[in-house]
């Protein structure tokens with residue numbers, strides 16, 4: 319038998335890609351490793367969106383190799399695309415022979431690589447990608463010349479991604495299934511490395527997406543999250559809005575079709591920009607009973623000066639307008655966001671504008687990121703303009719404080735109401751999720767379970783021994799607010 323393990327880091331799109339590769343391996347006769355089943359192959363699906371994500375990816379590779387020193391190693395994902403040379407050196411340091419390593423980033427035709435590997439390898443024999451150079455291989459150059467060379471190198475190659483890996487039959491280990499509908503970004507926000515790691519903008523065919531969603535719902539997933547690197551570019555050839563023709567977005571009609579799949583409880587969208595919040599989309603979110611009243615709209619900064627520096631495709635007024643139209647169209651929608659603190663050149667006034675937009679938007683949740691300069695992005699060239707550590711720390715504290723208040727306000731309005739929620743997998747004592755089947759049989763005694771509501775609120779509630787609730791939609795009477803979400807009581 320042939321066994322594999324897979325570790326996936328990063329965003330929903332990466333999670334989808336990891337599941338697609340794992341699904342292709344399973345269909346080809348590979349099985350997940352487990353007790354008494356040592357892996358012949360370890361896959362690490364990496365992320366490079368921040369310096370921390372890169373560090374975690376390297377840690378995951380180290381852990382996977384140490385757990386299975388003689389297994390072949392298949393590194394994929396964005397970090398594999400961005401810095402294969404560094405990962406190759408890491409694997410050599412860990413004693414993995416080059417012949418046992420495949421590094422395939424998003425520039426490669428991943429589906430062809432996986433298929434070639436599956437079809438041609440009964441005995442383990444791997445190729446080593448001679449890919450892009452490492453971050454430290456351009457140090458003979460400096461400044462803009464260095465960045466230009468680095469960019470050119472990173473953008474080299476095709477990028478076909480996971481097309482052709484087949485449709486997912488299940489999203490293993492999760493109750494909510496992520497379905498990638500779009501990949502790639504060429505918008506080049508100045509802080510973002512994604513356009514270098516996933517440069518080709520492409521969308522899946524609607525019929526494939528719908529067939530996959532139906533299969534996933536039939537497999538028991540009650541919520542589908544439609545995701546993309548630049549989801550608003552679904553059906554478009556570029557993520558640059560000024561290059562779009564006047565044809566309406568295909569996203570609202572896709573959401574409507576997914577929302578009509580029998581057995582589905584919720585369809586949710588992963589992330590959009592203000593420019594994607596069209597009247598058509600709002601009408602679908604309002605009229606489709608299974609559409610979640612939740613949008614994640616990354617703000618990144620509330621100051622137009624910084625948004626311009628970031629090369630974002632909206633201004634603060636566009637953002638405010640999108641949120642107010644959303645509030646008019648839907649009943650108490652959850653608006654969640656991402657904000658970067660300490661972008662090069664951010665002044666106290668800029669930061670004050672961010673706080674003002676956040677207050678006005680009344681975010682249900684803010685994901686706060688301290689700015690981290692990534693080579694070879696535009697912002698990396700301006701890294702000497704990053705505010706001092708002390709200033710950034712203070713701003714992070716201020717924003718965290720506001721975040722906590724806004725989130726409490728938003729959650730507080732649901733106390734006393736009864737909400738539906740999708741019960742998530744039980745977790746092991748160390749907090750790791752356990753498999754659906756394991757947690758169904760291992761529920762002993764009363765314990766706290768968690769359910770996700772359509773407004774993206776996590777409700778913690780006590781469940782009785784033997785209650786087989788995982789993956790079920792339950793009614794929860796909301797009794798209180800916590801730092802993480804809501805407290806509730808299960809009503810049968």
Ligand code: SF4
Pocket residue numbers: 503504505506507510511512513547548557
């Ligand atoms: S839109 Fe901007 S932030 Fe989003 S993936 Fe593209 S470049 Fe990155």
